[in-house]
Amino acid sequence: MEDILNLRYALDTFYFLVSGALVMWMAAGFAMLEAGLVRSKNTAEILTKNVALFAIACIMYMLMGYNIMYPADGNGYFPSLDLSFMFGGDNDPAEVLAQDPAAWYDGSYYSGMSDFFFQVVFVATAMSIVSGSVAERMKLWSFLVFAVVMTGFIYPMQGYWKWGGGFLDELGFSDFAGSGVVHLCGASAALAGVLLLGARKGKYGKNGEIRAIPGANLPLATLGTFILWLGWFGFNGGSELIVSNVGEANAVAAVFVNTNMAAAGGVIAALLTARAVFGKADLTMALNGALAGLVAITAEPLAPSPIWATLVGVIGGVIVVFSIITMDKLRVDDPVGAISVHGVVGMWGLLAVPLSNGDATFGAQLAGLFTILIWTFVVSFIVWLILKVTMGIRVSEEEEYEGVDIGECGLEAYPEFVGSRGAA
Amino acid sequence: MEDILNLRYALDTFYFLVSGALVMWMAAGFAMLEAGLVRSKNTAEILTKNVALFAIACIMYMLMGYNIMYPADGNGYFPSLDLSFMFGGDNDPAEVLAQDPAAWYDGSYYSGMSDFFFQVVFVATAMSIVSGSVAERMKLWSFLVFAVVMTGFIYPMQGYWKWGGGFLDELGFSDFAGSGVVHLCGASAALAGVLLLGARKGKYGKNGEIRAIPGANLPLATLGTFILWLGWFGFNGGSELIVSNVGEANAVAAVFVNTNMAAAGGVIAALLTARAVFGKADLTMALNGALAGLVAITAEPLAPSPIWATLVGVIGGVIVVFSIITMDKLRVDDPVGAISVHGVVGMWGLLAVPLSNGDATFGAQLAGLFTILIWTFVVSFIVWLILKVTMGIRVSEEEEYEGVDIGECGLEAYPEFVGSRGAA
């Protein structure tokens, strides 16, 4: 029996680590997506933000976030504080193997370190959502200070309420891999930042006209989307937390298939919607459609059949096109469409859960949705506001015109390439 | 015993899912490869095709392709039609665990959902081969309609003949991971399209001269090749279908090594051949050499020793250079060389099987080769022809001159970058 338990533990841990590595890879996806969708003069800065926010997320989550989100104790609303993770330690093999096999999955059945690894890359995902929305005009260092607060405190608190066993979990709120806890949370923080930051210069004219500001490098944006699509198999697939028996292996496989089908549905729906609305096969909408499908299925990638998962993605793909158009009409300037993709479609994902999972209710879903949205938006707004009145959050008009790469990073992303039409 | 069977099932399923994720990643590889090898004015459109064809492949294979290729029943030539997969369902754990352990591998030893996941990404691979060959001049929507037929019907039919247990399998045709079923099939469909479509404007002069049209972004093409190389470990490695005992683990490891060695051999051979022919270390030939090595070993990556696998790749690498030169002389305009890489070298791969695998015969290999080639070419030709007389398959001369990005997608891939030498 000990041999079996050793193997189970090893397989579940390895599965967790592979899943975590795939989610870590999503950091590259966000970096490429955002670098492709901004102008060349702001590319090096968005890359710097993406690399640095990932590093900050890892460090802050190690220092405090992980202990807030998964505390030894707590009252359902406030976790007990315990900053011990950074000193390490893992399950004692002898204790693990002495567990009652019948209660195995209530105990320590995978490495605690692997759990941290899997969780930490989720935090970075939430923070990556923010960087795209505030691109091309936010000060780099203010953004990084916000990242410290977001990954060390704002995200872990609401994460505790659901995944740490807090009051949302007790309410019956259902969010398998984080349409709410990760995506809506990130988008809510982004929205607060965008509202305080304002639109890019020239984006909205005096007479209501909306100027399209095309991204400089669509192959990069496409690469980023494919990276995210791949990484999502770890994001959703790893969130089953167990793979080591027939039922669980089937569940993980179903999650893989449904995740993939939702993305596929999102692509086709967004492409056709864009064609109907704009008359063209808009690549950026197809990419956003893929991401919308992925965000939508994230709240419940296990219960649906493949055709149902496809439909969840299809609806996400339609929503995202109209949401992006609407945001622009509302003059909410989100260069990469992250608020629509992760926020608006994240809500759709949460509300779609009861349609396929009989254990979920619309009431609990709405409770979770509004808790995450309000908590994150309000606290983020306060933090952004403090940053605004202290460090400032917006670069100078001149720096914005010249591009933030020179001003913030002292270098250019493509120093040789900008031709006659460049520096727009 | 039940514990053991649970673990076996879980490990084989997890191995299948990881392999499938690697193959899915190949979609990004094809997208980057093709985006790097076309001109900048046609880049956004080829990216759109690649994203959309992947989505179409997933949906059509779910709706009908999977059930055609792996039917519950059939007569060896025609499968019985059954469109149930989309409603899901997987092996019942109790039934799985009640199987006779001696007959375990004849039964349900991994998740059916994981099988679908692994298979569906193969279909997309076949279709990705087509997009490169018809690049820079084919109408986007006609291409996508073809993708529907290809992934829903043409590919699954011939897949059934071999991997679904049809007549080619009964004949003894041997194709481990699809030099024929995937690569030659994709190339045959591409060839039919290219013949009906004609060459790009300016590619071939009146006096027989051949104009080189260089790709706009070779780092992307290189990245795409590395992605494909990585993904191929899933493509070939996963095709062993089992990993959970000593013999099978050894087999999977041998497949990994041989796949890698063939690619390495292909690189060196193509690089030296190109140097001999052109006098330069032609990067695009080195990349095609890697892919040629990979395609060549795909029909039999298990039986060879590492040195033999290297030689299979070396020969593939030599073939691909001369094939690309020959295609141009024949005025078959294939912007990325896909017909040579996947078709001509795919045939070499099929014919190389009997050299290392004593169970294979040249007769059966030729039967499989011609069946796949003729079936796919003829049916594809008919479908392309119908599209040609209905929707049309070629963009207007003006649109081709301006680039299909503006006409088809309404945007540019690199709106800021095209300098003084651009828009060639």
Added chain:
Amino acid sequence: MEDILNLRYALDTFYFLVSGALVMWMAAGFAMLEAGLVRSKNTAEILTKNVALFAIACIMYMLMGYNIMYPADGNGYFPSLDLSFMFGGDNDPAEVLAQDPAAWYDGSYYSGMSDFFFQVVFVATAMSIVSGSVAERMKLWSFLVFAVVMTGFIYPMQGYWKWGGGFLDELGFSDFAGSGVVHLCGASAALAGVLLLGARKGKYGKNGEIRAIPGANLPLATLGTFILWLGWFGFNGGSELIVSNVGEANAVAAVFVNTNMAAAGGVIAALLTARAVFGKADLTMALNGALAGLVAITAEPLAPSPIWATLVGVIGGVIVVFSIITMDKLRVDDPVGAISVHGVVGMWGLLAVPLSNGDATFGAQLAGLFTILIWTFVVSFIVWLILKVTMGIRVSEEEEYEGVDIGECGLEAYPEFVGSRGAA
């Protein structure tokens, strides 16, 4: 029991193969990193070098390197020569399963082929380090000849001394995954090449001024860094060699976490150091910081706690910035900073081992450090020198001015993009 052993063997083999695939992916990382950090006129050539060196590493290591590094026999200083690996063969299942379970991990507990696969991609990593340092001026074919000697002989010899059980291993030299054996080795070979090659034209002025030569494509460089970061989970994680029980699964998880934390620490430290020194958030320093953190932790990613691993990375991140500045003052022209990242920080990694691992001593670490450095530098210097007097190692001044892409590869990496500021 046999069932258990089958599963153990399969899981450890599969873990090894997945790790190896991640390390293979690092080849793409180096290619993108280097392609992003050179000028556009030298990009196709560096890509060609990266693809070709990977292929050469695979072939030379199959032909002789693997048998030198892990010989059947040897005296601690010279391995016995045995060129059999290329003909394949793996552990016999019956013999594997007949092993005494108590001595299982002293015997054959994973596939020998998987071991080769994991090892071969390490060799390529060492060689990839060299290509960046000699970029923009070294002849392609001379470089490839050096790659033959390096991957077939220089690297395997010193690898044997540590990992093959040679005298450094007997001395107690500790190098978990190769801060010394891989990174310092690669950097030492690079340094020898750079000293014989000289700086790029225009890099250093007559009056001591140092001209910055910015890389042409920073999104590529960032992508390369993320690829390397991901691949490093295989590089360090796979170097535990076992995952299939509770203790070993915990160890692998700890390695993943520590690897990630060190990279994060390196990013933040390098970013802050660069800001202090240059006044800007220098993206290329942040990227070098990530790599420095990864190199630093590679010698001992298991023993530290997460906070300690972060500090190892932080110190690596500080070192790398000052090292890069110092190299330039010393007029050691290293376009991508590889000698600093892999060599100088590699030494820091080796010397940091005794701080967290009580079994290591500074004496043994210094012995290993100097052995690797002197062996690799001296032998590489001789080989480079022979190449210099025979084939020549430096391109002509005219070719350097025009860019090596045209001269060596006969094509351009970005034929359409170089605008008014191009071809600097």
